[in-house]
Amino acid sequence: MFAAPNLKWNEPAIPEFDPKTFPVLLEKLGRANCHAFLCRRCEWTEEIPPPWKKVFGKPDDHRALWIISNRSMDARAENTTGFGEIRRLPIYDDHEITPASKFQVIMVGPPTALYYRDLFAHRLGTTTADRGFLLLLDGQVMTAFGIFIQDFRQFRTNYLPEMFGITRSSKRYHRLGMLFMLLLTSGEMKKRLCDILKLWRHEPRGIQTTSIMVHEEGKTDRGVLKVVSRETLDDGRFRIIYGGDFRNDSFAHVVSGRLKKHGDRTRA
Structure with missing residues (x-):
């Protein structure tokens, strides 16, 4: 040794x-x-x-x-591949989520968001996202997500296009990605994104995302959003666009409801 x-x-x-x-x-x-x-x-x-x-x-x-x-x-991830300045932040260590847990949204450079995306889900390919974000749980990175803001700013859509959203896998909690989707579509997320992106004159109506899947629907997206359109690709997979309006709830309300309904549901 x-x-x-x-x-x-x-x-x-x-x-x-x-x-x-x-x-x-x-x-x-x-x-x-x-x-x-x-x-x-x-x-x-x-x-x-x-x-x-x-x-x-x-x-x-x-x-x-x-x-x-x-x-x-404080688990830290550091990149040395040379594709941009990477912010070193703690990674969610699978500790217990409680009603007192604090969620924070921060905007980061696309290289940082893509680094954590690829750390949580290997080799996803390129993206058109021009704004990168991290969702922190008690100061630790739980999710990396990206938004393509240009279409919204140019009034081509009333929805914020989410280009990717990858949550760290959890041994403790079943479908932690669903919690992220509920937080993403909450009223508090709308307020925080409007503050970060300075969207005071033209507020987004909701979130829209696109998934390429072998199935006609995805559980996580479909559980929170509605199917807007579905296209069958040449290779047999489906390109599915989901969309949904922001709700009026807070992060605390989302977490409380999720814990009451699924807090005791863990991975086998």
Whole structure:
């Protein structure tokens, strides 16, 4: 495990690293009375057993390089690929969401929004979004989303076109992305986006988004928005446009309602 012969673990006793015993290593260090970090190269979708948490991710063409920690911390993601200035912010560490949880919307440069998008969902391709945003949960990045504001500013539409919205996967909560969609279409989100984008004279009516899917509808989008149009592509997939008006509720009201209805529904 160590390159130098004079370095060794005190406790727990761990011999030289053997890939075959990696699960045992995870279990031992997970219970160790220390703050341990491990470097793990694996598939982007591979789950990490508790209490380990992913605290750093580096994009790669095929597999992910993760730094995992056995203790909760301000998880930070940093990009070194050179495609723009990236804001280093904590990543949502799957802690419990309560009525006291604080949600914050911040506008960031498209490179930052795209970095977190690609960190949460690998290799999604290009986008026409010209405004990037992060939804923070208790100061940690839960969702990266982007909006194409030009059509709205030029009065081509009364809806804000959401070009992408990717929520960090959660072991604790079932369909955390649905919570984001409910927050995105809330009255408080409208107010915050109008303040950030200075849309005081011409306020948006709601949110519109487009999805390319193999199914005729998507559960998350369809659960909050209505289908505006559906087009069958040459490869058999569907291009579906969803839309919906902003409601008049607050973030706190959305979270309270979601917790009452689905707060005890977790992933198996």
